Amino acid sequence: DVYKRQALGEAIINALLDLATHDRPRFLQVCDWHHDAIKGMAARHPQFGAAILAYLPFETHQGNLTLPDFLARQPTGANGKKSLYFFTHEADANQFYVLCRARGLLAINAGRSFDEILLRRYADAYPAEIELKVLDRLEDQSFYEALEREEQEAYSALERAVDRALAAQDIAVETRVRRFQPAELSAVLLAGQRISAFDDLGQALEKPFLLEGLTELAGEVRDRLRRQPLTFFLNAEHPLIQRLRDLAQPAALRYRPLLAGLYYGALLNARHRLTPATARHFHTDLQALLGDYLTLSLKCQTEDSPDDQKDGS
Missing domain, CATH: 1.20.120.790 (Heat shock protein 90, C-terminal domain)
Structure with missing residues (x-):
């Protein structure tokens, strides 16, 4: 039974990876239908997460984007890194999307299950290239300029x-x-x-x-x-x-x-x-x-x- 469960798990993982690489529209549809299951597996199983994280969609004001696509559209900061902005409550999207659009930036709505865990894991994997910034608590002078x-x-x-x-x-x-x-x-x-x-x-x-x-x-x-x-x-x-x-x-x-x-x-x-x-x-x-x-x-x-x-x- 243990062997069968492992074999079934591997088959599911391989099928998802195959969809991600060869049938992108269908993979995105499956991710939408089974968001918690797929991102939950990616969060709980590091090997699967490492293999599929770059293919998973995340919500932005420009639609759902993978993390590589997101970072490709994000300007590079003065420190040579790309800022991975995100916020943790779906209901705050109006506030943070408006702020980011005005600055020509992208931010991820990480209000759904496992989103924040996966974003932090991705940023940890590329510390020299990515700087994680949480908009909910960010009082950055570049966003909110102090007055004279x-x-x-x-x-x-x-x-x-x-x-x-x-x-x-x-x-x-x-x-x-x-x-x-x-x-x-x-x-x-x-x-x-x-x-x-x-x-x-x-x-x-x-x-x-x-x-x-x-x-x-x-x-x-x-x-x-x-x-x-x-x-x-x-x-x-x-x-x-x-x-x-x-x-x-x-x-x-x-x-x-x-x-x-x-x-x-x-x-x-x-x-x-x-x-x-x-x-x-x-x-x-x-x-x-x-x-x-x-x-x-x-x-x-x-x-x-x-x-x-x-x-x-």
Whole structure:
């Protein structure tokens, strides 16, 4: 029986390798249908992984690419290496794909099972050629340019106001203004190293093979994780951020829905951080803002214009 299982395993591996080299479209289809099984085998069995890793597809904003294809399209850095950018939550694709497109870079959505394990293994195999960079926690100056001291001071009141507005809703962030592209992206959310460490520990403690008593510890880790502040970058290139900077009193209560709205907007691009409580706050603030907009519109217009009447008919 053991011999038969080994023979069957070898036959499956050989068939997959044959498909990968001789029938690429069909191999990609099989990988799509059986992602967890194939990448799981590659992660758990080093020999199979070494043989097939270069053929496996990974999701990017340019479609599914193999790692050699990905690196061939990636520009070479000043250190002579290719940067293998990736992020670990599928729901954050909008944020990181937009950032990378603006810089002419590629990033891999490593939110599916085994993706991150395989990316790290591939980078470890080519340390002189590849530099692994995790976008979720990357505060790289090349992505997020720090401001000159004078300009930074001009934004300091806004940074404090955003922190206070969100703290009033039990949302912990560390707000900083940076300059990044594209200019139409007003804000981004990143996890600091401390949050990432808690996140990794929480996932490890939830493994089913660990002692039952560790379940409670995992819950405590998750609670502490929720209390750790996220890094919240506002974009100095965005017109709205510039207008908020120029407010005489950005911390005034009347501006809090606007400041919180910056965070909600960033959450829509980094949805894995969107909690039920935050969604409720978002809904409440949005309804209030819509009501205020309607009131302002009616105040500015004492009677409907002909075009408005036409639209309403």
